[in-house]
Amino acid sequence: MFDRNLWHYIDWLLVGAILTLCLLGVAMIYSVTGAVHGNPSQLYVKQIYAIVLGIFALVVCLSIDYRTLADKSHFIYIGALALLLYVLVFGTLAGGSRRWIGLHVFNFQPSEFTKLVVALVLAKFFGDNRQQVPTVVELGVAGALTLVPLALIAKEPDLGTAVTLIPIYLAIAYLAGMRMKMLGILALAFVLLAPVAWRYGLKDYQKERIVTFLNPSQDARGAGYQQIQARITVGSGGLAGKGFGKGMQGQLQFLPVATNDFIFSVLAEEQGFIGVLLALGLYLFVIVRALEAARLSNDRLGAYLVLGVLASFTFQVIYNITMSAGLAPVKGLTLPLMSSGGSSVIATLAGFGLVLNVRMRRFTN
Amino acid sequence: MAEDRRKIPLRISTLRYVLYVLFAVLAVAFWVLQIAQHATYEEMAENNHQRTLALRAPRGLIFDRDNRVLVENRNSYDISIVREHTRNLDRTIHLLSDVLGLNEASVREVVERHRREPTYEPIVIVQDATLAQVAAVMARRLDTELPDVVVEQVPTRRYPAESLAAHLFGYVGEVNYQQVASDGLDSGDIVGQTGVEKIYNSLLMGEDGAKHVVVNSMGREMRTLQEVAPVEGRRIKLTIDEGVQKAVEEGFRQLGYAGAAVILRPDNGEVLALTSLPEYDPNKFAAGIDRATWASLTTDREKPLEDRALQGRYSPGSTFKIVVATAALEEGIATPDFKVHCSGGADFYGHYFHCWRHQGHGTIDMEQAIQQSCDVYFYTLGNMLGVDKIHKWANLLGLGVKTGIDLPNEVQGLVPSTEWKKATTGEKWYAGETMSVAIGQGQVSVTPISLAVMMATIANGGTRVTPHLLKAVDDGNGWKAVPEPAPKSVVQLKPETIETLHKALSMVVNQPGGTAYYDWHKPGPNTADLAGFEVAGKTGTTQVISLSGAKAAAGKTDENLKDHGWFVFFAPADNPQIAGVVFAEHSGHPAAAAIPIAKFAVETYLAE
Numbered sequence: 001m002f003d004r005n006l007w008h009y010i011d012w013l014l015v016g017a018i019l020t021l022c023l024l025g026v027a028m029i030y031s032v033t034g035a036v037h038g039n040p041s042q043l044y045v046k047q048i049y050a051i052v053l054g055i056f057a058l059v060v061c062l063s064i065d066y067r068t069l070a071d072k073s074h075f076i077y078i079g080a081l082a083l084l085l086y087v088l089v090f091g092t093l094a095g096g097s098r099r100w101i102g103l104h105v106f107n108f109q110p111s112e113f114t115k116l117v118v119a120l121v122l123a124k125f126f127g128d129n130r131q132q133v134p135t136v137v138e139l140g141v142a143g144a145l146t147l148v149p150l151a152l153i154a155k156e157p158d159l160g161t162a163v164t165l166i167p168i169y170l171a172i173a174y175l176a177g178m179r180m181k182m183l184g185i186l187a188l189a190f191v192l193l194a195p196v197a198w199r200y201g202l203k204d205y206q207k208e209r210i211v212t213f214l215n216p217s218q219d220a221r222g223a224g225y226q227q228i229q230a231r232i233t234v235g236s237g238g239l240a241g242k243g244f245g246k247g248m249q250g251q252l253q254f255l256p257v258a259t260n261d262f263i264f265s266v267l268a269e270e271q272g273f274i275g276v277l278l279a280l281g282l283y284l285f286v287i288v289r290a291l292e293a294a295r296l297s298n299d300r301l302g303a304y305l306v307l308g309v310l311a312s313f314t315f316q317v318i319y320n321i322t323m324s325a326g327l328a329p330v331k332g333l334t335l336p337l338m339s340s341g342g343s344s345v346i347a348t349l350a351g352f353g354l355v356l357n358v359r360m361r362r363f364t365n
Numbered sequence: 366m367a368e369d370r371r372k373i374p375l376r377i378s379t380l381r382y383v384l385y386v387l388f389a390v391l392a393v394a395f396w397v398l399q400i401a402q403h404a405t406y407e408e409m410a411e412n413n414h415q416r417t418l419a420l421r422a423p424r425g426l427i428f429d430r431d432n433r434v435l436v437e438n439r440n441s442y443d444i445s446i447v448r449e450h451t452r453n454l455d456r457t458i459h460l461l462s463d464v465l466g467l468n469e470a471s472v473r474e475v476v477e478r479h480r481r482e483p484t485y486e487p488i489v490i491v492q493d494a495t496l497a498q499v500a501a502v503m504a505r506r507l508d509t510e511l512p513d514v515v516v517e518q519v520p521t522r523r524y525p526a527e528s529l530a531a532h533l534f535g536y537v538g539e540v541n542y543q544q545v546a547s548d549g550l551d552s553g554d555i556v557g558q559t560g561v562e563k564i565y566n567s568l569l570m571g572e573d574g575a576k577h578v579v580v581n582s583m584g585r586e587m588r589t590l591q592e593v594a595p596v597e598g599r600r601i602k603l604t605i606d607e608g609v610q611k612a613v614e615e616g617f618r619q620l621g622y623a624g625a626a627v628i629l630r631p632d633n634g635e636v637l638a639l640t641s642l643p644e645y646d647p648n649k650f651a652a653g654i655d656r657a658t659w660a661s662l663t664t665d666r667e668k669p670l671e672d673r674a675l676q677g678r679y680s681p682g683s684t685f686k687i688v689v690a691t692a693a694l695e696e697g698i699a700t701p702d703f704k705v706h707c708s709g710g711a712d713f714y715g716h717y718f719h720c721w722r723h724q725g726h727g728t729i730d731m732e733q734a735i736q737q738s739c740d741v742y743f744y745t746l747g748n749m750l751g752v753d754k755i756h757k758w759a760n761l762l763g764l765g766v767k768t769g770i771d772l773p774n775e776v777q778g779l780v781p782s783t784e785w786k787k788a789t790t791g792e793k794w795y796a797g798e799t800m801s802v803a804i805g806q807g808q809v810s811v812t813p814i815s816l817a818v819m820m821a822t823i824a825n826g827g828t829r830v831t832p833h834l835l836k837a838v839d840d841g842n843g844w845k846a847v848p849e850p851a852p853k854s855v856v857q858l859k860p861e862t863i864e865t866l867h868k869a870l871s872m873v874v875n876q877p878g879g880t881a882y883y884d885w886h887k888p889g890p891n892t893a894d895l896a897g898f899e900v901a902g903k904t905g906t907t908q909v910i911s912l913s914g915a916k917a918a919a920g921k922t923d924e925n926l927k928d929h930g931w932f933v934f935f936a937p938a939d940n941p942q943i944a945g946v947v948f949a950e951h952s953g954h955p956a957a958a959a960i961p962i963a964k965f966a967v968e969t970y971l972a973e
Contacts, residue, residue, distance in 0.1 A: 235398040235406025248414045273399040284388045295377045
């Protein structure tokens with residue numbers, strides 16, 4: 001199943017960039033938890049474990065031919081839905097939502113893996129379709145395939161992760177030749193549905209976040225607090241930053257969940273604009289390099305799969321970095337690769353396993 | 366398939382360009398925040414995690430002339446809200462009132478009052494909190510439930526002997542708006558509001574220090590960046606003799622009278638004791654006085670907040686005869702052997718004036734007249750002098766003018782003159798009016814402190830010393846004596862005048878027939894040996910009923926209608942070291958209180 005020759009086709013440059021970002025994340029977690037100053041937090045150690053597990057997952061996803069995986073995608077999809085249902089009923093309750101399945105070592109978050117499953121099943125669905133332009137029915141079926149897990153995740157509630165499924169759908173549909181007119185119609189539908197969603201779909205705290213984003217200073221101590229603190233954190237970093245372990249904002253907890261949602265703010269504070277450019281460059285490199293895999297893919301399935309994986313990744317990267325600069329509403333969206341969080345790291349690395357998988361097998365049939 | 370192959374790379378490159386644009390936008394956004402607006406955000410970050418806490422400077426200690434501590438400091442705790450890091454003020458107020466056991470509405474009112482101040486200024490909710498309150502708040506703070514509540518240790522004034530010399534020391538309190546505007550003080554400063562605390566506030570007040578600390582988002586101090594230690598206020602030494610001061614007050618308290626007493630050194634005006642009763646406890650003001658206590662002090666009919674020694678104006682009664690005698694001798698109107706016959710009263714200007722002794726004093730000279738306080742003798746002298754000469758000499762001896770003591774709000778007494786009457790009523794002075802002035806009644810009014818100065822002036826032969834309280838200041842390198850204030854006026858009294866007065870005043874106390882003889886020589890509680898220490902003095906009585914009239918008497922008890930008693934003195938008679946006055950309200954005859962209190966004070970002075 002795994003041809004030794006395939007090793008030569010692994011994109012080591014991409015792997016290197018991904019691991020560099022992972023290590024940057026570990027360094028920031030180490031710094032912000034005050035480990036430099038002898039704080040006994042072991043969060044960075046947990047993160048290293050997660051990365052090791054993630055590399056293992058990457059290798060697994062790399063080893064099995066993506067076409068084989070795609071053939072089993074309906075089973076995997078049903079399994080994923082079952083897990084999401086399980087979480088809704090039996091999941092560990094934390095912070096008012098059920099997102100995790102408590103394992104002994106860490107809490108497993110099925111929604112992170114659902115992104116990959118949705119990418120796989122949509123790639124398979126559009127890949128099987130031989131027509132130049134997907135029909136409305138096909139777009140509708142694919143939309144339904146996306147909306148079911150989306151609804152389940154939103155119900156946890158975890159709106160942030162749920163929303164990341166939408167780019168997967170849009171990206172694959174776009175690549176599959178969806179007309180731009182159709183994209184316009186979808187956008188219009190979104191705009192029209194937004195008030196309905198506002199009225200019925202959003203919880204009060206979610207509404208508050210959006211209102212606050214539009215006018216943060218109105219409530220500088222409440223929900224707008226995080227936004228202002230994020231800008232202060234980033235802005236005070238300056239060109240060269242305050243130095244490793246010297247960021248005040250994160251360490252003194254002015255930023256909530258600094259190791260997670262706001263890890264990029266911490267980077268900006270400690271490493272300054274230079275560090276920001278470096279990290280942005282690395283992310284851009286990773287994304288563009290992975291896009292190459294889609295271009296090089298020898299079948300549409302591979303291209304769709306890569307783009308599906310990449311879509312949620314890119315969406316999350318751009319959204320999180322925008323948010324970390326206080327320029328977007330605060331949502332519980334992690335920065336893939338850098339943020340602490342086992343499921344996120346493992347799922348992301350597994351996703352890149354799929355990307356490498358497609359690239360590596362571009363000459364096989 | 367061919368179509369397919371062309372379309373996918375095209376759409377992928379489109380996506381790539383979109384990505385380039387998005388990342389470029391992100392880079393620009395970070396450039397704006399981190400480079401263009403860096404300074405703004407850097408300052409905001411500093412303010413975020415740095416906080417400046419005031420370190421309150423203790424006020425300077427106050428000592429008596431023998432280095433006994435009169436006023437010191439203790440540590441108390443203030444509980445305040447710092448709104449800078451408040452996320453929900455309502456919740457904080459609610460929780461804090463609950464924890465402290467306070468009325469939520471009143472806490473809200475306090476916060477409301479300070480609403481316009483900068484948010485980093487602590488709003489003090491509880492001054493001088495109990496340890497239970499401090500503990501309750503600290504526990505909540507550890508749970509990060511009250512991150513915006515601070516417990517501040519504050520040095521607070523302590524008056525160890527409680528109400529001792531309350532009017533003299535005064536009390537401290539938070540600055541009011543006028544003081545903030547006029548004296549360059551900061552809101553929240555504790556300053557002297559009365560007494561020595563007020564007059565010497567600039568010496569006593571230290572300089573607050575500051576501590577710049579790093580706090581986390583919960584407001585908890587993480588570490589100190591910089592600390593500027595507070596500078597303690599100057600230590601000052603008063604001229605007060607704690608022993609004498611205590612003796613005087615003890616005397617009043619034992620006998621149960623309100624009143625005032627001042628004892629000073631006639632050679633330089635140093636005040637050894639100065640008191641007014643009833644007193645109050647300045648400790649109650651030290652950490653902010655509560656409304657109920659304040660209300661009870663201000664509405665008390667005994668007026669405990671009034672400093673009778675400086676602000677009470679009373680008729681001097683027979684003590685004023687010293688002035689009339691001095692004027693007569695100095696103006697050459699009469700010699701010491703000038704004799705008058707007293708038959709219990711005399712006619713002047715068609716009106717019969719009584720002597721207090723209805724059977725009369727017979728024919729007496731000036732010394733006897735002073736010794737026995739004969740009214741007829743002084744009606745006669747007064748009539749010969751006229752009111753203006755009495756006025757002149759009263760002023761020279763210290764009456765009807767301010768003494769200039771270093772205490773706030775001294776009141777000026779009144780000795781009438783023709784000019785004064787013209788100016789105030791537009792009428793001319795009638796010679797008959799001089800009669801009551803001559804025996805210290807009528808419109809004559811004096812403060813106890815001014816009578817003490819008069820006695821000092823008589824004792825030292827004509828130098829109207831300025832009574833003062835500040836003896837030395839510790840500038841950090843030990844005590845530096847403070848120069849004595851210059852006398853207010855100096856007249857060289859004729860030796861004959863001095864001799865006559867000293868002898869006559871000594872006879873008052875030490876010869877049978879003197880108005881103070883019997884009571885002074887009555888065995889008292891003190892056994893100090895007064896031998897060789899001859900006291901000279903003069904009694905006086907202020908008629909309360911005739912002054913205030915029946916109208917004012919309505920609703921008052923008999924006790925309130927009793928006369929006030931005076932005793933003025935200096936000692937020893939031949940070489941005076943101390944001079945003073947004791948004034949006892951509603952004590953009737955001076956024998957009831959004024960004389961024994963003065964005696965107790967003199968004995969205490971001697972014993973030291």
